[in-house]
Each structure stands twice: as C-alpha cells, then as structure tokens.
Amino acid sequence: MSINRLKFNHHLFCQFLLTLSLISFISFGSLAQEDAAAPEATDAGLDPALVSAGESLFNGNCTVCHAINEKVIGPALRDAHERQSEEWIKAFIKNSSKVIASGDEYAVALYNEYNQTQMTAFAFSDDELNSIIAYIKSESAKPIEAAVATTTSADGEAVSASSGVAGEYITAILIGFVVVLILILIVLFLIISVLTKYLKENKELDEEERDLVGQEFSIGQLAKSNAFLGFVTFFFLAIVLKSAIDGLFTVGVQQGYQPKQPIAFSHQLHAGQYEIECVYCHTGVNKAKSANIPSVNICMNCHSAIQNVGGQTGMSPEIQKIYDAAESGVPIEWVRVHNLPDLAYFNHSQHVKVGGIECQTCHGPIEEMAVVYQYSDLTMGWCINCHRETEVNAKGNEYYTKLVELHDQTSKNPLKVQDIGGLECSKCHY
Amino acid sequence: MIRRTLYSGVLSMLAAGLLLSCAAKNDFPGLEYSPQMYHSTPYEPLTQIKDEDQGNWLDSNDEDAHGEFYNSNPYNNFDMTMREPAANTVKRGSYLPYRIPKDSLELAAQLMVNPFDSTAAVLAEGKVLYNSYCIHCHGSKGMGDGTVGKVYKGVTPYNSRAVKDKPGGHIFHVITHGKGRMGAHGSQVSVEDRWKIVRYVQTLQNQ
Structure with a gap:
C-alpha cells in the first residue's frame, strides 16, 4: 500500500514539475517578448512621425561624421540628450564655432578632444x-548589443569568405577514397589467403592442381623478365625527357614568380573586396610606358584614417610600415614582379588607353591575388x-579611320x- | 652493363631535375637565358638594383667598378633611378600648375573657373574619371556609400545641405588638396582631368 502511494505521489510530483516548467517557460517567453518590445514602449513618449523624419535627416546629414554607438569623426551620439540640454545641442548644430567661441567649457573640451575639427554649421x-533629437532619443533607448553584433558578423563573413573551402573538401574526399581502396585490398588479400588455405587442405586435388595452388609469386623473376624491363625503361625515359623539355x-x-614584398x-x-580601380594607384597606366607603383602619399589618402583590417582596432604592423615611410621620407622598396627583358619594349598606355585591353587580360585575376x-x-x-x-580598337579613334577604310578595300577580315x-621585329626590338 | 645503365639513368634524372629547378617560384625569378640582354644598361625607372656585386660574374666593363646588373643613380636621393621634375619648371602643352595653397579654400572657390563647359563629351569623360578615382569612397551617385566609403566613414553626400551649393572652384580645390578626412589627389589626377571630374560631380550635386 505504502509503495503504491509512493508511486502515486511520484506521479503527482512529476506532473507538478511539468506544469511548473511549462508555466515558467511561457512566462519567460512572454517576458522575453516584453523585453523586445521595450524600446517601442519607451518610444511611446515620442511621436513616430517625428522620429522617422529625424531618421532621414540624420542619415542624410549626420552619418558622415556621427554614429549612435561608435565614435566616427565626431562623438557617438548615444544619450547625447542626457549629457547636454536640448538648447545646447540645437545651438551647437546650428553654429558650433559660436558655442566654442563663447567659452562653453563642454564645447571647448569636445573641440580639443576631436583634434580641433570644426563641425559644419547646419541651418x-x-x-x-x-x-x-527625437531620433537620437529613440535610438539611445534601443539595446546596444544588437547593433554591434551585426557589424562584427558582417566583417567576419567578409573575411572568412575568402578562405578556400572547396580545396579542403577535395583533399578530404581523396583521403577517404585512399582509405576505402586500402580496406578493399586488405579484404581481397584475406579472401585469397582463406581460399588457398582451404584448397591446400582439400585432398581431392590431383598433382597439377596442387602445383597451381602452391605456386608462389616471385618478384625477382618478374623483375628479370624482358617485358617488365622494357616497360620500366620506357616510362623512365619518357618522364626524364618530358621534365627535361619542360625545364628547358x-x-x-x-x-609564377611571386616575390615576398x-x-x-x-x-x-x-582591388577585390573594396573594388578600388587599378588606375587609382597605378596612375601611369593610361599615360605612360609604366603603370607606376604608387608612392606613399597615395597609400596615405586612405590609410590616414584606416589603420587596421577586419574590424580590428589599433595599428596593424603592416600599415605601420606605411606610416614609417611617410614620416621618414624613405621610399618603400617594392620588389618588381614583371621584369620584361630590356631587349623588348612594351608600353602600357598603348595597350590600355588606345587598345582598351583590360588589366586582367595579361595580369590574370589580380583582384583575387593576396x-x-x-x-x-x-x-x-x-x-x-x-x-x-586581336582586332584593332579603332572605334571612335580618328587616327585609324583612313587605315580601316584602306584595309577594308582589300580585305574582308577585320583590321x-x-x-x-604588330608582327614587325622593330616594333618591340630596337 | 647494368651498372652503366643505372649511372646514366641517375645522371639524366639529375639533369632533368636541375632544369626543372630553373623555373620561377616564390622569391626566385627563374634562370635568365641571356642576362646581359635582360638587364638595362641605362637607368631604368621602377627597376633598381643597388647591389654593386650583382652580375660580377659576366661583367663586360672593368672600368665602372660594379657588376653588370647594377642599376642605381648615386646622384639621386636613395640612389633612385627616377626623379621628380626639376623645381619651378612647367610641362609644355599642359595647364600651368595650380598654386593656390591648401588653406585658401574660399579664395579658390571664388577665383577658379572651369575651362571646360558642361558638354556631353566632357561629362562622359568626367564620369569615366570619377569611376576610376572617386567612386570607391563617394559611391556611384555621390552619396558617400562606396565600398571603401562605408568603412572609411565621414564621406559627405554631394547633395547634402553642407556641400550642395559649393562652386566648381571649391570642388577642384578639395580634389587637389583634400579636405577633412579626404586626402590630396593632386598628384594622381591631372589638372585637366580634375576639371572634368568637377563637371560630373556638379551633376551629382543637383540630383
């Protein structure tokens, strides 16, 4: 009886636990929902129309230098309305230099903190x-983690997307195949040994069959056979000849020359991820024989502000080298990759500007090269x-008009x- | 007999391997067939060999006291083989150099007049130049949303109130010397090309 009651109690207890967890789960869920809805609740005090009007104004005029959660050129504007009065903010937006000139302590401190950069006056x-201000208030009420998380994950994806996943898969598949083949070999060997053992024990075999079963594979005999020697010699010679010709x-x-820079x-x-045009740095490509390697001031056009990669903070050691070169004035000695022999003349502008040839035609997938x-x-x-x-790029080029006319009189093929x-020796060798 | 074949086999394999190692790989540029014809005797821009001993083994001139491949100009800074144009000289057939200093933005905005009219041809050229030199920060429509601009931050949209009505001279001066976070692009873009870009940027200001 007591055991029975215990069982019953146990059952009841389980039921109780289940209900309790269910209730807590539901209530927690609704709590979480409330959490998500929280900013809207605080927003209730603000007119949604006002906030959206502020958002478009903010995105159109302020995002250039400000963000809500991070320092860009000016300070992060999260809770700006709590740091200063609305009147102060309005005066500062309208004419910051006037506020600074008036000797306002906070404004002067801000001005000095941000390298004395003057904020543009907005009328x-x-x-x-x-x-x-309503938009800043509504944004400040939102939790900070969400915004930060999305930016870092976006950066992370961009970085990881570049690693070669396909190559790893192929190696894994190949290794799998080799393992399977070895297993098959082992199984076959086992089957053969079992079968020969069985046949040897079989007493119904006659002499000839017994010989056949007892025959042993001899490597020495095979190596001495003419067919095998001929086969090996042929392959050896073929490989040597092929590699000799390739080598020559x-x-x-x-x-394939890939020097360390x-x-x-x-x-x-x-060029790949950020899609900067080749000519931005290789400024000579349309004008001169050489495409040119950019000097440090061109690097610093961007790297005066960008000091690290992949969303990391602080100065990257590689970018530090640009800063060192800019400060000391010692040029960076890049290693030249394409060393056309001095006996041949090549001109970039002739091919790129006049001929309209893409950089990648000769330089390959440069935007994929680390x-x-x-x-x-x-x-x-x-x-x-x-x-x-290659056909001559004569379209819209008066220099070629008469040449094309003359050519078309005598030939049906394009110029x-x-x-x-283009095949004359002295065009390139002189 | 067998020993002989073995020797010759090993030797031929070694020879083939040696030839294969002539190929360019990583830091090794590969074996040159006729090095004296590969290396320039005059100063070659963008090719500088500072090591005086390079090419000693086939030196054809005993009097110059350095190897065949040495290619550096000891009279230039850092022994460079190229140099900037001489100071205070002007290239023939091109625009006079732009001399208004960086801090005189207001002056430039008032004084400078675009030598190009806003014709379709100029705008088309301006667009090509804009797409080469500006687009990665300023974006295709000048909204400051280019691939680099998004990371760089602080790129003013051309149609924002602060810069919408700035004249051509202002734009030219900013391209030349930079402003705020923008770097100076005078060394990369010629005067002529800058004025063409100005014309195209002005169409983006008014969108």
Missing part, C-alpha cells in the same frame, strides 16, 4: 532639430599570338594588330 529649422622551356620565363599588401583586399605573381609567361610567342588574334605592324 536646420527648430522642427527639424527637434526631430533629429622555363629558362628565361618568369611565369616589403609590406604584405593584398590586391585581393584592395600576393601578386606573374600570371602570363610574357614570351614573344604569347605577344605575337595576341597580336594575330587586326598584325595588319598595322
């Missing part, structure tokens, strides 16, 4: 200023082949580079 009406063709060709500059980051390597072989055959196949002397 907003009082209504507009009210709406901007690499002499004087620097394809003094600064770990990544084209993948600059470290630049020579993509094309830059041999004469490579140049000549392109001159045979190619070879037709205007």
